Amino acid sequence: MTRTLHITIGTRPDRSDLADTLGAIDADEAVEPNPSRLCIESLATFGRIFRPTNLELLEAIVEHEPESIRELARLVERHPPEVTENVHELADYGLIELEDEGRAKRPTVWYDEFEFSGDVPLRGLDPDSDTPVAP
Template identity: 65%
Template sequence: MTQTLNVTIGSPDRSGLEDRLKAVGAGEDVAPHNPTLAIEDLETFGRVFRSTNLELLEAIVEHNPSSIRELARLVDQNPPEVLENVHELADYGLLELEEDGQAKRPVVWYDEIDVNLPLTSTGAQRDAANA
């Protein structure tokens, strides 16, 4: 079964979040929510999803490396550079680092990214851009 991470440009959509949190707090069974990552702007999106980072994510999904050093070997890059990129991806929630002895194992829970890239601005975004 394909697990998809939804990515949008702009502020996170928190509609319904309060109701979902109340339901969880009351012990109700809440249906899974499609996880969505909101990237603040196109410049950040371009940096986070540059080809080097996408190559790392693909290698993690395909090979399930046991460490960052193994990941660096898989993509034929220097471990310090891979470490820096992996930390950036972890900061944005695109992967997790699991402690495995002295090594940190990069883990990606999804195998597909769905990007919602609007080509028009909403009124508030348009007004801010023109200010």
């Protein structure tokens, strides 16, 4: 079974059925799992999170399953402080998890693929900030 992370840009996920789902859980009823979702607030943030250096880190984590951030830095041939900063950003957005392995943090990825959706306006955006520009 493929584990997919559904990613949208600039929209909030529909939570209209949240009350029903919580009620079913409280009543010990079976609940259908919802797909995992990540909402990115702006196109600029999306570009920062999914820049090539971060995608390289995600790929290295999946392919090599490093035991620590330091090992990950060696795999991608980058300085550990830079990789640590990028790894924490990915973890802050839920794209990776950091598991305690003694004194080290082991980066892990729980999904197999991304699915992107959402509307991206081509007019009215300041390309540096994603703030709408007055016409």
